[in-house]
Amino acid sequence: MKNNHIIYLVLIVVFAIGCQNNKETADFYAVDVNQTLQRLEAEQDTDKDKKITEDDTAQKSFVLKAKDGSEVTIEGTYHLSNLLQELAAAKNEGKTDVEISLKSIKEQPADRISRLIKTKYWDNLTRRVDQSGLETILTDTKASDGLIRRLYVPSTDSVGVSYFKSIESDFKNFEVVVLPENISPEYVKSINDKPGILSLQITNGEGTPFVVPGGRFNEMYGWDSYFEGVGLNVDGRQDLSIAMIENFAYQIQHYGKILNANRSYYLTRSQPPFMTSFIRETFESEEGLNEEWLTQMLNAALDEYFNVWMKQEKKLTATGLNRYFAEGIGIPPETEEGHFDTYLETVASQYQMPLDEFIEGYQTGAIEDEAVDEYFLHDRSLRESGHDTTWRLDGRCADLNSVALNALLYKYETDFAYLIKTYFDDSFLFEDQNLDENYWMQIADERKLLVNQFLWNEEEGSYYDYNFKTQKPLIYDSATNFYPLWSNLASPEQADKMKDKLLQSLKAEGGILSSSKASVEQFASSEVSRQWDYPNGWAPHQMLIWKGLLNYGYNTEAEELAYRWMWMITKNAVDYNGTIPEKYDVVNRTHKVYAEYGNVGTEFDYITPEGFGWMNASYQYGLTLLSDELRENLNALVDPDKLF
Structure with a gap:
């Protein structure tokens, strides 16, 4: 006992x-x-x-x-x-x-980052243009001239006009402006000193929600929305993906295009076309959607394709291929003060005028200068491409049949073929024309032939942008050269060469570079560091290239690149209080990027409330590509150089 x-x-x-x-x-x-x-x-x-x-x-x-x-x-x-x-x-x-x-x-760090994105960041990045959401949006300085805060509403949206006029008096120093039916570049220039937000869809008295990039970006951006949607669909947030697609359809109906973003100074500018991919991926991942919704969204995408991208002498060129071409007059107003001074000082000196005097004369139209007009055409078009800025497009964007744009439009054409055959019994009526799979595959095949004729470089094993004015390729190693992998435009033989070229010229410690160091050194006309160039890497490029490699069976290469990117994000979040920024220096594997506009998402107190939209998405999507073993290694922060 x-x-x-x-x-x-x-x-x-x-x-x-x-x-x-x-x-x-x-x-x-x-x-x-x-x-x-x-x-x-x-x-x-x-x-x-x-x-x-x-x-x-x-x-x-x-x-x-x-x-x-x-x-x-x-x-x-x-x-x-x-x-x-x-x-x-x-x-x-x-x-x-x-x-x-x-x-x-x-x-575990990867688990924590993913959990926060799914349970907090998406909701914190969500906005609405309605009575409940306007105050948050209107605190943004880009919605005000310092005295008056403005909301612009299309005259064609009677529901929106009635709704916003009814709540106009609920906000201080707030003005609802009804846009004219025909929005010309001249009109847009006339309101550049009266900036404001553009309305989006109102349904049953509520604004249709959308996800913003984060930080200073408090509006709905075009191609950002698609990439955010990839992450949202992974996280089961198709409610937000559906809402953003519907806002795209609203923009096409009432503004004539999917806007660069819903700001007044973007009324003449579109963005990289991703709508069909957004529709297709969301529709096929959400059981609650029906063919009536798909019909409405497909009609909107067809409207955009024909009436935005296939207009002769603007976005469609004599080669039969497309270019970015953003209309507008004068100096783009969204840049920070002094952004164009280096260029404009040179021009002003030719006129023997002080800089301020020249700018005033040019802006009022007293000075007419075709060379300056062309400079700003290229600059606006560069911004329409989403790549603001890169030496690749500097001073030449509107003269280029770009690989990226034509790969994206090829994806539109093959998506139309697939959706019509799969969900509409191979028959879809649009503007009294019956479109079927054969119609779209003929158009896609024609584009593929032209892309291979003008953009493919057999010796380099890569696609390059083609300058249709000089009739020469732009040999500039850029992540955008590999979009044909994502859109399935390349042949298996081309893809094999592209894979080798990609890993040789753009692979870095933290993922894929926006461009190569050699290309920047060859084309840069000053010491200015461009944010869409070496040594930086961006989430959309990583996501497109991962998927592109997977399309052609290069699973090992895709997984390695995804791991390198994910490791860099995770390591920076571990070392820097959860920081998830807009972009990274993928050579030095750091968020400390100071090119041009700095790095959005790095300035916060105590805890980041939102991360950054497409960076969050790349993390959620990237995790789905990693094996269980690599995910465990990621949580343990095993350096990729020790694994690959």
Whole structure:
């Protein structure tokens, strides 16, 4: 009996020790939010930027003191920044006390990033142009001239005009402006000093929601929306994908195009065409959609195809291939002050005029200069391409049959063929013309022939943009040269050569470069670093190239590139308080990019509320491409150079 008592006591002691040892993984620590946050900042945030990062010089060890007197030591930048985020979230919710879970603090990094994107970031990036959402949007300086905040509504949208006029008095210094039926470049120029937001679809008294990129971008962007949609569909948020597609259809109906973004100064500018892919991928991933919805959206996409992209002498050229061609008059108003001064100073000196005097004369029309007009045509068209800016397109964009645009339009044509055959019994009536699979495949095959005639370079094993004015290819190694892999335009033999070219010229430690260093050095006319060039990498390029490689069976290469990109995002988030920015330097695998406009998504206090739209999407999509083993390696932050 005595021995039994001893055994019982030993078991109690062992259990107690086990509980104590398990405290770090099983227990919650109730703490005073403000007191703990203040102490954590004082000890660990040495550079006072309201983040705990690798740049802070503290020892990265913090004793978390619970209200019951128990303590636990939290160590390492990642765990401490997670603690900071948990405390900041509690404070933002108005809590004075909170239970800190060590399981949450020590959550695996890839799992944590993905969870936050799915459960928080998408919702935090969602906006509506309606009574409930206008105040948030109108706080953006791009919706105001400093005195009056404006909303422009198409005259063709009677529902929208009635709705917004009815709530006009609910907001201070707010004006609802009804646009003319015919929106000319002259009209758009006349309102450049009266900026505002453009309305989107109103249904049953509510604005149709959309996801914004994040940071200073508080509007619905065109091609951003498609890539965001890829991530939304992965996360089961087809409600938002459907809403954005419907907003695209609204824009086509009432503004004549899918806008670069719904801002007044974008009324003459479209964006890279991704609508059919957006429709197809969303429709096939959401069981609740019906063919009536598909019919409406397909009609909108056909309208855009014929009436935006296939207009002669504008976006369609004599080669039979397309170009970016953004209409407009004068100096693009969305750039920061002084953006064009280097160029304009040279021109002003030729006129023997001060810069300000020349700009005023040019803007009012007193000075007419075809060379300056052409310069800004190329600049606006470059921005329409989404690549603002790159030396590849600088001063020549509107003269190029670009690989990217023609690959995207080939995808439209093959998507039309597929959707009509699959869901409409191979017959679809559009503007009194019956369109079937054969109609679209003939058009797609014609485009493929022209793309291979003008854009394919057998010696280089790559497609290149073609300058139809000089009748020469632009030999510039860019991620955009590989869009034909994504659109399935390339033959298997071409794809094999392209794969080798891609890995040779654009593969970097953190993924795929926007362009090669050699191309930048050859074409740059100044020391200015362009954000869509070496050494930077962007989410849309990665996503298109991963899918393109998979299309041709290059699964191993796609998985490696995805892992490199995902590792870089994860490592930066671990080291820099959860930062998920707009773009990365993929050579140095860092978010510290200072080219042109800086890096959106890096400025926040304590906790990033939203990440960045297409970066979030690339993370969610990228995870689906990784094997279980690679995902475990990603959580452990095993450097890709040790794996590949």
